[in-house]
Amino acid sequence: MDLIEQTIASVPPLDEAAMRDARDHQARLTKPPGSLGVLEEVSVRLAGLAGCCPPPMPEPAAVAVFAADHGVHAQGVTPWPQEVTAQMVANFLAGGAVVNAFAAQVGAGVSVVDIGVAADLDAAPGLIRRKVAHGTADLARGPAMTDGEARRAMEVGIEVARDLVAEGAACLVTGDMGIANTTASAALIAAFTGLPPERVTGRGTGIDDATHARKVEVVRTALALHGLPAEDGADPLGVLAAVGGLEHAAIAGFVLGAASLRVPVVLDGVIAGAAALAAAALCPRALGACVAGHRSAEPGHTAAVDALGLRPLVDLELRLGEGTGALLALPLVQGAVRVLHEVATFDSAGVSGKDAGPRN
Ligand SMILES: Cc1cc2ncn([C@H]3O[C@H](COP(=O)(O)O)[C@@H](O)[C@H]3O)c2cc1C
Numbered sequence: 001m002d003l004i005e006q007t008i009a010s011v012p013p014l015d016e017a018a019m020r021d022a023r024d025h026q027a028r029l030t031k032p033p034g035s036l037g038v039l040e041e042v043s044v045r046l047a048g049l050a051g052c053c054p055p056p057m058p059e060p061a062a063v064a065v066f067a068a069d070h071g072v073h074a075q076g077v078t079p080w081p082q083e084v085t086a087q088m089v090a091n092f093l094a095g096g097a098v099v100n101a102f103a104a105q106v107g108a109g110v111s112v113v114d115i116g117v118a119a120d121l122d123a124a125p126g127l128i129r130r131k132v133a134h135g136t137a138d139l140a141r142g143p144a145m146t147d148g149e150a151r152r153a154m155e156v157g158i159e160v161a162r163d164l165v166a167e168g169a170a171c172l173v174t175g176d177m178g179i180a181n182t183t184a185s186a187a188l189i190a191a192f193t194g195l196p197p198e199r200v201t202g203r204g205t206g207i208d209d210a211t212h213a214r215k216v217e218v219v220r221t222a223l224a225l226h227g228l229p230a231e232d233g234a235d236p237l238g239v240l241a242a243v244g245g246l247e248h249a250a251i252a253g254f255v256l257g258a259a260s261l262r263v264p265v266v267l268d269g270v271i272a273g274a275a276a277l278a279a280a281a282l283c284p285r286a287l288g289a290c291v292a293g294h295r296s297a298e299p300g301h302t303a304a305v306d307a308l309g310l311r312p313l314v315d316l317e318l319r320l321g322e323g324t325g326a327l328l329a330l331p332l333v334q335g336a337v338r339v340l341h342e343v344a345t346f347d348s349a350g351v352s353g354k355d356a357g358p359r360n
């Protein structure tokens with residue numbers, strides 16, 4: 001068995017007994033039952049993922065920013081030059097991007113992975129050099145990647161998850177950088193959800209009406225060219241290779257890697273949502289490890305989280321990527337688990353339960 005199959009085979013189902021313990025414990029804490037809303041569900045799921053209650057605190061956290069370029073850039077789907085991908089990698093490494101500021105704010109480490117930047121990058125402290133190809137080919141004219149490249153990128157994602165956890169991370173966070181990657185994301189989301197291109201194709205970094213219309217047509221052309229969505233359902237790796245990006249494949253692997261290690265993974269926006277659809281198509285159990293950090297302004301992202309059955313924790317109209325929205329959600333995930341560790345029960349604190357007092 002190779003690394004991808006091995007990883008998929010080792011993703012455990014959620015532990016029902018641990019989830020029951022977490023629900024029972026939530027009911028005994030000094031607060032009205034259910035009063036922490038969605039955060040109670042998060043705490044229960046992370047107990048199921050860990051297989052114990054309380055689950056380990058999801059800290060320290062580590063965000064991995066997977067950077068890659070896209071052949072579909074040639075179709076004029078974004079106003080930004082392709083070089084911005086490599087330039088932003090340098091910015092991440094220098095600590096100057098929004099992802100660095102938000103990671104500092106929530107105490108997360110930042111790793112930057114060259115999974116497929118077109119330019120050859122200089123070695124730099126903090127850069128994980130795992131280039132699988134110098135960008136993808138144009139998905140509107142042929143397959144974006146070979147199956148081998150998609151597999152290799154997915155393996156790198158698994159390996160990065162494994163390495164970060166070995167270094168002490170107890171929570172993983174997805175990040176991406178790749179000019180034109182919202183086009184590949186839209187194509188993946190259309191392919192996996194069956195929704196039409198106009199429903200899932202957004203304005204990315206901010207494009208005018210004419211560029212948006214072209215972007216929708218590029219996605220439509222690509223789907224027709226590759227026969228997607230496939231009649232007979234999924235060959236998820238084939239879909240990734242046809243219309244995905246190297247960072248999508250890597251993030252899909254990162255999700256599988258996290259799930260196989262019973263470590264939660266907070267998903268960022270539309271790129272992570274598209275990648276998670278691929279991961280879930282390969283291994284539905286991997287969804288047990290996924291927390292949707294935020295709802296991106298991209299319409300395809302809402303389509304993706306709806307299809308995955310995930311509820312985003314934060315909704316701030318962000319449309320940046322890099323891991324920024326997921327990082328903002330991290331304290332919510334950590335707070336949800338801290339409640340199970342630290343909040344007193346009615347018994348231990350001597351607080352009367354709802355029906356304990358005199359009635360009148
Ligand atoms: C300066 C800059 C920093 C970014 N950081 C993330 N993105 C985000 O925008 C890009 C996708 O949008 P589109 O498909 O419209 O090109 C990706 O690189 C994504 O990570 C950025 C984009 C820019 C320009």
Ligand SMILES: O=C(O)c1cccnc1
Nearest residue numbers: 204269270296319320321
């Ligand atoms: O949803 C995202 O993460 C996103 C949106 C626009 C551009 N880049 C990323």
